[in-house]
Amino acid sequence: MNEPAYSVTAAWLVTPSETGTTIIRNPTVYWGKNGQIVQIESRDSSVYADLHQPSVVVAGNQVSTVNLGNSILAPGLVNAHTHAAMSLFRGAADDLSLMDWLQKRIWPMEGQLVDGAFVETGTRLAAAEMLLGGTTCCADMYFYPVDAARAFIAMGMRAQLAMPVIEFPTRYAADADRYISLALESRDALKSEPLLSFGFGPHAPYTIHDDTFKRIAALAAELAIPIHTHLQETAQEVDDALKKDGLRPTARMEQLGVLGPDFVGAHGVHLNAADIARLAKNAANIVHCPSSNLKLASGIAPISALHNAGVNVAIGTDGAASNNRLDMFEEMRLAALLAKVQSSDAAAFPAERAFHAATINGAKALGLGDVTGSIEIGKQADLIAISVDDVNLQPMFDPISHIVYTASRADVSHVWVNGQPRVTHRVLADDARRYLEDSRAAISEFAAKVAALR
Amino acid sequence: MNEPAYSVTAAWLVTPSETGTTIIRNPTVYWGKNGQIVQIESRDSSVYADLHQPSVVVAGNQVSTVNLGNSILAPGLVNAHTHAAMSLFRGAADDLSLMDWLQKRIWPMEGQLVDGAFVETGTRLAAAEMLLGGTTCCADMYFYPVDAARAFIAMGMRAQLAMPVIEFPTRYAADADRYISLALESRDALKSEPLLSFGFGPHAPYTIHDDTFKRIAALAAELAIPIHTHLQETAQEVDDALKKDGLRPTARMEQLGVLGPDFVGAHGVHLNAADIARLAKNAANIVHCPSSNLKLASGIAPISALHNAGVNVAIGTDGAASNNRLDMFEEMRLAALLAKVQSSDAAAFPAERAFHAATINGAKALGLGDVTGSIEIGKQADLIAISVDDVNLQPMFDPISHIVYTASRADVSHVWVNGQPRVTHRVLADDARRYLEDSRAAISEFAAKVAALR
Incomplete structure (x- = not known):
């Protein structure tokens, strides 16, 4: 006993x-x-x-x-969608729309700067910020997950590594095959770590091909781990998908066999009734990231409608490059407040619902509902x-x-x-604290490099 | 010198x-x-x-x-619209629309509990919260302004008393005439206080008659003090005004001679292009209260359009009964974030603009632009x-x-x-701190009475 x-x-x-x-x-x-x-x-x-x-x-x-x-x-609060190491880009690119922010600022800076040392350093900073702010678990989608993992383990924070896949080459990997093999190797190396869990993190429907999604779906099913992707974050993304695929991204995800209880869709801002019904039918999860969606002028996700349809709604901070905090209290409050305006109903998404979204719903979305997200006998x-x-x-x-x-x-x-x-x-x-203190110089050096590029 | x-x-x-x-x-x-x-x-x-x-x-x-x-x-940040003493109602009525919140919860509790002692106690608490959070000046619209003033003076916080006028009887006053004479008496008693300034606070177009507005406008012009009122906070309010007066409230304010550089309209959520042009033409001020507008599902004020039209946009917390914080950092951040979604433009209301709204614009709205709101030689x-x-x-x-x-x-x-x-x-x-400590017992007693009524 x-x-x-x-x-x-x-x-x-x-x-x-x-x-x-x-x-x-x-x-x-x-x-x-x-x-x-x-x-x-x-x-x-x-x-x-x-x-x-x-x-x-x-x-x-x-x-x-x-x-x-x-x-x-x-x-402890569960931050169900973040890019932890991007804390080194905090405030480096404000007041821009998603595509300008990504294409003109973030992707070029990432191309120049992001390597294993950057990721470990930024993740230390992010984990410290999250822990001090009451977040005990996060889903982290970023390059070099093994380096991020080292930081989470040393900081003593629970994390799910949503291991990245994208179709274009970065310093981290050359193509989708290589991303996937690195993901599998990373999981093999770290699977006995008690604070870690794993998922696939294909970037988004607009950056991932059908065959890659199918391969990820097969592997995720075999390993029983989540598939975590950005979903319908902007109106443009949905319009482009309709032109290119003749399908809304959620429908395409369903066709490809990606949608299910292990599907974690980040953002879900531009979801119509059919999307919501499809997510509900497949018992999929949505992670609401309100600050980031406001800051990039993406919109306000229909979380009250999602909840009412039976979709599990969790909450995330997104990265510090688009937030600029990793503050789940802020996101939880915003979730409750914005849902009222979004649905024109002051009773929508009351405090209790936002509290659940920031705790147990996040744990469930990540497949950690038996481990964390509530205070119950048998949980950690x-x-x-x-x-x-x-x-x-x-x-x-x-x-x-x-x-x-x-x-x-x-x-x-x-x-x-x-x-x-x-x-x-x-x-x-x-x-x-000592571990973070060891990173002071590295944080300053990376910050100076970011400052030179922005 | x-x-x-x-x-x-x-x-x-x-x-x-x-x-x-x-x-x-x-x-x-x-x-x-x-x-x-x-x-x-x-x-x-x-x-x-x-x-x-x-x-x-x-x-x-x-x-x-x-x-x-x-x-x-x-x-120091300028909280350009609050009801300080309502901190004693913090969290007492959540997840309700404005009219349910007012009519079913706030007005009945106020009728039972609000007297001079309540106001002084609640205002001590509010001033402490505001000072600790970097707010150095507020515009306070509430009953018993002399009691509120005593608290602001003792806490050492700058305040503008937006002295209340409403057409229905409360414990504080029986009718509009009595509210106005109490306002004049209060100002006479307190006008030499260096931290205090004064304005009229007629509650809202829907609770104040034309002749009362005219009388207030004449007095305010004579005394050169602001007229501070709730303006077009909800869609319902505008619809009702159109039915009753055949005019939108802003147009009625203009007709009555209320609109001018000394006019401070709180909320301004449901403003159309004609309202915005009218406010701009009259050099009137709008105080944006984003948390409260979200929480009561009132909507999102068009502050980017207001600013672009030349209207001075300030920021306020509203009272803790509808926020539930008196936190100008929170409101400043929300102002910048919401403006982007409200206007579908991630570049709208950038950080600099929100910073101005929370500082110098608030000071200007209250007629205190020569006193506070920026760090400049000659200011306090x-x-x-x-x-x-x-x-x-x-x-x-x-x-x-x-x-x-x-x-x-x-x-x-x-x-x-x-x-x-x-x-x-x-x-x-x-x-x-000592002064607040003296109120501990009173805060607990009033809280117990609120708890019994909610």
């Missing part, structure tokens, strides 16, 4: 659960040396949770305990504490409302990933 | 100026005992600013100096420091981009209002 080795006590616990959202007053969460949650209890028996399984006996004096005081304990302890003592958070009537509309990442005081403390009293764990 | 008594040195200074935006490396700003800025200089002569007037000689050893290190010095020292050392802000290529897209209020380390330090190393000044 997995003995409890650690515990944390707070004023509130808020988590998605089988029945909706469970709120527990004065909770204590226990987990074992392997990071697995073994018990959840409350001092206030009137709201005693159905999450509790009394079969586990806690040996109090062997448990290392943290008492958080007036804080909300919540699951990916936890955050939100301090609600500050002026900005007074008064509080509803902790779910506060998590979504009022709190920001600056209110996150503690973070655990896989049961390990990564942030304590708003400071990164010593090992992560 | 006004001798320099205080100075602050930083890595960057960014301010709106006559010629656009001035950026100074390694700046030092000096101000006198009365809070007036007397000198701005730079150690880096290559970007020596035109703001510098070398006639002032600095007697170094008499100047109290703060060195901020790797920080951006910027003008309303300053903030944004620390750019943290992981979240690495790397930095453009300080204006970072202020708008990347920084958040949590990055504000120091705040001065009228030359007085209000926040130092992220902590409120002692007097303000």
